[in-house]
Amino acid sequence: MVGLYQGTDFVKIGITCYPTYGGSGAVATELGIALAARGHDVHFITYQQPFRLPNFLPRVWFHEVDVGRYPLFEYPPYDLALAVRMHEVVRDHQLDILHCHYAIPHATSAWIAREMLREGAGDVKVVTTLHGTDITIVGQERSFYTITRFSIERSDSVSAVSEYLRDETYRAFGCVACDVKVIHNFIDPTQFDRASHTFPIPTDRVGDRKVIMHISNFRPVKRVRDVVRVFAKVNEQVRSILVMIGDGPERVEAEDEARLLGVSDLVLFLGKIDAIAPLLAGAHLFLLTSDKESFGLSALEALASGVPVIGARAGGLPEVVTHGETGYLFDVGDVNAMADAGVALLTDSHKWQTMSDAAASDARRRFSQDAVVEQYEALYEQTLAKPSTKISTAST
Ligand code: GMT
Secondary structure, three states: OOOOOOOOOOOEEEEEOOOOOOHHHHHHHHHHHHHHHOOOEEEEEEOOOOOOOOOOOOOEEEEEOOOOOOOOOOOOOHHHHHHHHHHHHHHHHOOOEEEEEOOOOHHHHHHHHHHHHHHOOOOOEEEEEEOOHHHHOHHHOOOOHHHHHHHHHHOOEEEEOOHHHHHHHHHHHOOOOOOEEEOOOOEOOOOOOHHHOOOOOOHHHHOOOEEEEEEOOOOHHHOHHHHHHHHHHHHHHOOEEEEEEOOOOOHHHHHHHHHHOOOHHHEEEEEOOOOOHHHHOOOOEEEEOOOOOOOOHHHHHHHHOOOOEEEEOOOOHHHHOOEOOOEEEEOOOOHHHHHHHHHHHHOOHHHHHHHHHHHHHHHHHHHEHHHHHHHHHHHHHHHHHOOOOOHHHOOO
16 A cells, blocks of 8 residues: 555654553554555554564564663653653654554653653654543543643644544543544454455364354453353353453453353463454454443454444444444343344344344445545644644643
């Protein structure tokens, strides 16, 4: 896709994200890779190589943030080390934009870096993309609320991955001076294509069973016990296996639940796997039971792979899953309704095929990479055209 960019000049962008397994890091990395393929220079600035970033790509750099060690620091100040690295990379590579994914602490570090640059007569524009718990959970904690609002308001542009998250930002933070633009997450339709992969799990492990799948970082917000409960109920009527991909604090609870319900032999915990498209290509149903979900990137990747999604009607998930057409959404915790819908779908092959086809085409129509990356390019252009903000003129 090199050279697709229609703007005036290619842009030099610094991207900061959490490099570990999770949706915001995945989106930031896929965006960076797509931007570089379109001719922009992309510099990742974070403490570790992002998990979806290959070792070498043209026009892509990785700058590691070294926090160092000092016995006095029980909590090493990563946000300061990040600000210093951002400052260096902008200065040394003449970056135009720092694009922060997840507000805390990235947007704050970018603000510090920009202020330091201005001391030296330099400057950079700061774009912040809000992803989810930076607004819905962590950002609203007393320790972080004021700095989150400050950092959002001091960003030159702000985007949110769903309408739900934009509205939640206004509701929780006010942010009177902000214009939060919604730019949905996206998929590469050539990657998440059911027909172009071979399911890697051996057939003797699966047999004639239906494959039910869940991918997440197993944090409490994902309610992974509900995933196991829905699966166990479905399996009472439809021979199935549950494939759990990812890892995190609630994995042990999910394993316990599987033992408790007598289905542990049918639940495969595969851990953190980067290449999920081949696995999704063999799935029949994807479960996402979270009590908060600003978007649900894994659900979108499942839909694009022709896998209907059953989950909770939470946050921005209804913007991704069209109830009755590409999946089914129920109240958070309504395990019985989710299981009943799963059984009805998996026992009706015509209905399943219709929904699978609808899921793949709806994901391509609404969330294709090229169209969404163009929205980010437009946001960069608008941001670069804005006059420089000064700390003394902004409201607190
Ligand atoms: O906000 C988070 O919890 C972190 C983030 C992650 O890295 O896992 O997840 C959020 O961002 C994703 C990418 O935009 C969204 O698809 C997820 O829905 C969102 N998670 C939540 O809102 C819980």
